[in-house]
Amino acid sequence: MTLETITLTVNGKKVKREVEPRLLLAEFLREELGLTGTHIGCEHGVCGACTVKMDNRSVRSCLVLTVQADGAVIETVESLAAEDGTLHPLQQAFSDNHALQCGFCTPGFLMSLVCDLEKNPSPDDNEIREMISGNLCRCTGYTNIIKAVKQYSKEKVANDENKPIVVKS
Ligand code: FES
Ligand code: FES
Numbered sequence: 403m404t405l406e407t408i409t410l411t412v413n414g415k416k417v418k419r420e421v422e423p424r425l426l427l428a429e430f431l432r433e434e435l436g437l438t439g440t441h442i443g444c445e446h447g448v449c450g451a452c453t454v455k456m457d458n459r460s461v462r463s464c465l466v467l468t469v470q471a472d473g474a475v476i477e478t479v480e481s482l483a484a485e486d487g488t489l490h491p492l493q494q495a496f497s498d499n500h501a502l503q504c505g506f507c508t509p510g511f512l513m514s515l516v517c518d519l520e521k522n523p524s525p526d527d528n529e530i531r532e533m534i535s536g537n538l539c540r541c542t543g544y545t546n547i548i549k550a551v552k553q554y555s556k557e558k559v560a561n562d563e564n565k566p567i568v569v570k571s
Contacts, residue, residue, distance in 0.1 A: 403422050403423075404423070405420040405421060406420065406421055406469050406472075407419070408421055408469055409472065409473065410475070411474070411475045411476065412437070412476045412477075412478065413437075413476070413477055413480055413481040417435065419434060421469065423469050424467065425469075426445075426463065426467060426468065427464075427466040427467065427470070427476075428445075428452040428464045428466075430468040430471075431454065431478055437480050439478055439479040439480045439509045440452055440453075440454055440463055440478050440509060441509055441510065442464060443506065444464070445464045446464065446465075447462050447464060447465045448538070449510070449538045450507070450510040450511070450514060450536045450537030450538060451506060451507055451510040451537075452464040452510060453509070453513040453514045453536075453537070454477065454479075454513055455476065455477040455478075455513055455516065456471060456475070456476050457474050457475055458475075458517070460513055460514045460517040477513075478513070479508075479509035479512055482512060491557060491558065492512060492515060492516060492519070492550070492551075492554045493512060495550040495551070495553040495554040496508065496511075496547070496550045498550070498553060499549040499550040499553060500546050501546040501547045502542065504540075504541050506540075507538060507539040507541075510537050511534060511539070511547060514533065514536060514537055515533055515551060518533040519533075519554070524555050524559055525551070525555065527548065527552075530551045530552070531544075531548070533551070534548075
């Protein structure tokens, strides 16, 4: 099988590898890079468990061939927490609101939501439902996920309002 050379940036690090053209991005992240936070559920674009950020958009990494990600900037769930283990505020809100049980779906929810919340930091309930409509969870019933998003959104808006305005001289 002919291998293709690809170069991409994953969680801030440049990665160069030779890969089979048929290799899925989800498999590449998990098996080649050991980033097993990206989960594979349905493997055909339905459950959202494999969602990652690719060039600032959320994508289902089970529907992307690794060769299609050549040159892209990828962020996985491992990029969210700080190096000292401090959770990203959205992860903290999930924890505070018991928005996960088995946790299998959680990386996908988090990565879908971080992308959508960048565009709309103050969603109403319907918009939150829309944001998570592409992710399936078999445990939580979604109510606590919605609560977590609302907590995150409230805290983010409050923090942004309290930020000092920097005046350039
Ligand atoms: Fe990709 Fe289900 S594993 S959408
Ligand atoms: Fe188990 Fe969502 S927490 S599938």
